[in-house]
Amino acid sequence: MHTPPLVSIVLPVHNDEAWIANALESCLRQSNGRFEVICVDDASTDGTNEVIRGFQAKDERIRLIRLEQNGSAFQGRRAGIMAAKGEYVLFVDGDDELAPDAVAKSYAKARATDADLVGFGVEVTNPDGQTVRGYQKRLAPIHRSLSGEDVFSGLFPVGTAAQGQLWRYLFRTSLLREVHEMLPADLVLPRVNDLPIIFLAAARARKYVSIPDRLYRYFFRRGDSGHAVADVAQFAYYMGAIDAAECIRPALESLTLSRKDPTELIRSYESARLSMIANVIGYLHKNLSSDLHGACLDLLHTRVPQPDVVLAAVTHCPEVLPVLATSGRRIEAGERPVRSVLLTTKTLTTGGVSGVLLSQAHFLLEAGYKVTIVAHRKDSSPDGVPEGAKFIEMKGKGLPARVQEWADICRDEEIDVIIDQQILYSRQWPAYALMARALGVPTIGWIHTFGLRPIYDQNDLSTFLTDHLGALATTVTLSPLDVAYWKLRGIEHTVFLPNPPSPLLIESAAMEVSKEAPAGRIELVWWGRLDERMKKPVELLFAAQELRRLSVDFQLTVIGPGWQDYTVGDLAAEVEKRGLAEHVKVVGPRRGEELIRSIDAAHLFVTTSIIEGYQLTLAEAQVRGLPVVMYELPWLVPVQDNKGIVAVRQGDAVGLAREIAAFAEDSERYLSYSRASVKAAERMTSYDMSSLYQQLLQGALPAEFSPEPTLDDARQILDWAVFYAETGFADSAAKPRRTAQARKVSLARRVARRSIRTFPALEPVLRRVQRVHKAL
Structure with missing residues (x-):
């Protein structure tokens, strides 16, 4: 070689006899001939050496270095770098190839910009000769130019997969030698042997530039790749x-x-x-x-x-x-002593799940535990956090950062066990449960609804939960039939527990209650959110129409906030449309003493839910002496052996009306059911919740809370699964398809609804939006 090479092409090989000729030919086809090819044979045992020597005899630019012992491609590249005569180095593997202008284009860019590193694109081909476009795109350069410390942060951004692949770059030779001096001379890396070099080179480089041209040909699944x-x-x-x-x-x-x-x-x-x-x-x-x-x-x-x-x-x-x-x-509940308990949910609100969590916090504090409450999202309402409990609102952005923050909380607060209330409402909970388990902290997960809810909702949550519930020490459900369902799904560590009593239930339980039978008009009450899919408030109107047809003198008060696409105004408008305004009043949400007065003014509690997990409103009504008329939900613990409840089959609004009429006509029947309601409520408030939670945390709940599935359980689950599958499908099919414009109006409607809570003057705007929405 009469002139020194501008670029040294380093080609580490080991048993590459099948492909090395193609690799060498691609090197020799370079449009810029001022290069050398340094083949470093890493103790091959096949004919690789002979192939190289054959090329070497024809072209003096090819050099061969033989390593006596296999030291991985890391050592092969190291030997080539130390022997390189060129100012810059390109790498090519023995089962890949260079594009004909790889040397010319990369070197010209390096010289023009005085760059330490030049990045370029890669052509990726699978064994069938097809381009692997996704991988090819991932290997393409992102930045045109980087300087100083930005070289490193640009090539190795936090949170992304680290890319090694030395063959995507042209390197200044002196930079590579500096890098190798920072690493042990005898280092052997059978896997991902290029990452340390590019990582340290990026950290030391002062200038990086790139060109979009694909100068390297990578053959996917040749050699050791992708197997x-x-x-x-x-x-x-x-x-x-x-x-x-x-x-x-x-x-x-x-x-x-x-x-x-x-x-x-x-x-x-x-x-x-x-x-x-x-x-x-x-x-x-x-x-x-x-x-x-x-x-x-x-x-x-x-x-x-x-x-x-x-x-x-x-x-x-x-x-x-x-x-x-x-x-x-899996960490068993009770494996370690429990002193510190973490309770968690998405956000603390005035809703049912938050109410359960806050009640649990109260009973756990009463039992002597240290209690920490963690909200995963901002905008919580921590007013209800009991005295003595610590409240933390997580701040991290992005799941990895939040999981790391979760680990820090567990360590800082010395958490012994976690009770997670959000496993139905977030698909991120497994990450937190697995991190806690990795720290030796068991997680107990709470499922707040009937196990067949995902079938009714027509989503994949059942499969998602089955795939991930193994991360929990214990899965807590709300009924024996739920236990059967999840055990039949393979989740053995499943128990049921009653929900803790609400403040209304606790306060009312100490009272002497005596209801009088209706004389004349019978007063009915319904309360809950106006969730038509789950709680079916419109079914009340069908029952009201039947009551009117039966000439029953009645007044129905509907209490609760709007929900999603159904507002208080929507339901009130429907009442007017059906000519029921004389008998049905939609009054919106009521809480505290106002709600209690409404309950006490009623004779009967009517509920139309199609699916529930526990339904505390049943006990809250019964503790005030109200009999209950409802659609059948036989798995509910508050319903079982409850002689204060009359249930009719799901969707039978006429049946509801007739049972209500029977109470209006029979005072003795009414009084008998009223007394039975009070007794049933007493039973629901008789649980020693502090003791039950202690047993749960210690893995010592009595066997009655984790019954084994029976054939009758399986039959019930199958029957209800068919019902919810068919009903869910029918509901979805009946729902009209909305145009894109209507969806936008619906979104505007929800935004306006939230706005008028703060700015009541905006209410006329909401009304106009509603009219447009209905027209669409």
Whole structure:
């Protein structure tokens, strides 16, 4: 070679006989001929050497270095870098190729900009010769130019998968030699051996530029790339990717000393490290048989702390969370002494779930536990937090940051057990439960509705829950039939507990109650949110029409806030339309003493729910002496053995009306049911909730709270599953399709509704929006 090379092409090989000729030919076809090709044979045992020597005999630009012992491609590249004569270095693997103008274009860009690093695009081809466009796009350069510390932050942004792939860059040779001096000379990396080099090169580089041209040809699934993992031994081999991150740590310490603020450097390193862990656990989901998951996780946990495994999955491959939930070691309730309890939900509001949580906090404090309440979102109303409990509102942005914040809360507050109320209302709860489990803290999850609710809603929540409930120590439901359902779904650690009594129930239970039978007009009351899908308030109007047809003198008061597409005004308008204004009053929400006065003014509580989990309103009505007429919900604990309730089949509004008429006509019957209601309410307030929660936390609930499924349970579940599937489908089919314009108007309507709570003068605007919406 008469002139020194401008670029050294380093080509590490090991048993690449099948492809090395193509790789070398692609190098020799370069349009700029001022290059050298340094082939470093990493102790091949096939004919790779002979192929190289054949090319070497024809072209003096090809050099061959032989390593006596296999040291991985890391050592092969190192030897090539140390022997390079060119100012810049390109890399090519033995099973890939360079584009004809790779040297010319990358070198010209480097010289024109005095760059330490030049990035370029990659052509990715699968075994069938088809372009893998998604991967090709991910490998394309993002930044045109970066300088100073921005080089590193631009190439290794926090929270994204770390990209190694040395063959995507042209490097200044001196930069690569500096990097290798920062790493052990005898380092062997069988997996992801390029990450330490590009990571440290990006940290030391002062100038990066890129060109969009695809100068490298990567052949997917040649060599070791992209292959399945069939057993634990192969998984152990792929775990070597973690070493690629760990070996950087000592060099990182010296780099931090050279920076005024090394925070971003450290964060990027931790992000890259998590990315490598995610690279490994991704094989659990993609390739490995499920019967190997447990053994592979156990092996991984010998190398990586469990919290890091969870955080890696949350950040980079959430699809692996079900594997972690079902295959990781389950923590039994009661494994550790419990002194500190964390209660959590999405936000604290005046709603039912928050009411349950706050009642639990009261009983746990009463039992002597330290209580911390955590809201995952802002805009909570912490006024109801009992004295002695600590309230925390999480601040992190993005799930990975919030899961890390969750871990910090568990450590800082020395949490022993978690009770999570949000598992029906968020699909992020498994990440928090798995992180807690990784810290040795069990999570107890609360399901606040009947198990068949997702079938009625026609969504995949049943499958989602079944896939992830293994992350919990215990799943708490609200009825024995729910226990049967979840056990039949494979969730063995399932129990049921009654909801704690509401303040209204507690205060009323101490009173002497004596109702008088209706004389003349019978007063009816319904209360709840105006949720037509779940609580069916319009069914009340069908019953009212039948009562009027039967010439019953009645007054029905409907209490509750609007819900989604149904406002108080909507229902009131429907009452007017049906000519029922004389008999039905829609009064909106009432609370506290105002609600109690409305209950006490009534003779009967009527409920039209199609599905409920516990329905505290039943006990709240009965404790004030009201008999109940309702649609059948036989699994409800408050309904069972309750002689103060009359139930008719679902959707039978005529049946409801006739039962109401029977009470209006029979004073003795009314008084008998009223007394039975009071007794039933006494039973619902007789639970020692503090004791039950202690037993739950200690894993010592009596067997009666976790019954085994029976054939009759299975029959009931099947019958109700068919009912909800058919009803849910019918409801969806009957709902008219709205135009895009109507959907926009509906959104405007909801925004206006929220606005008039603060600015009542906006109410006329809402009314106009409603008229437009109806016209559409």
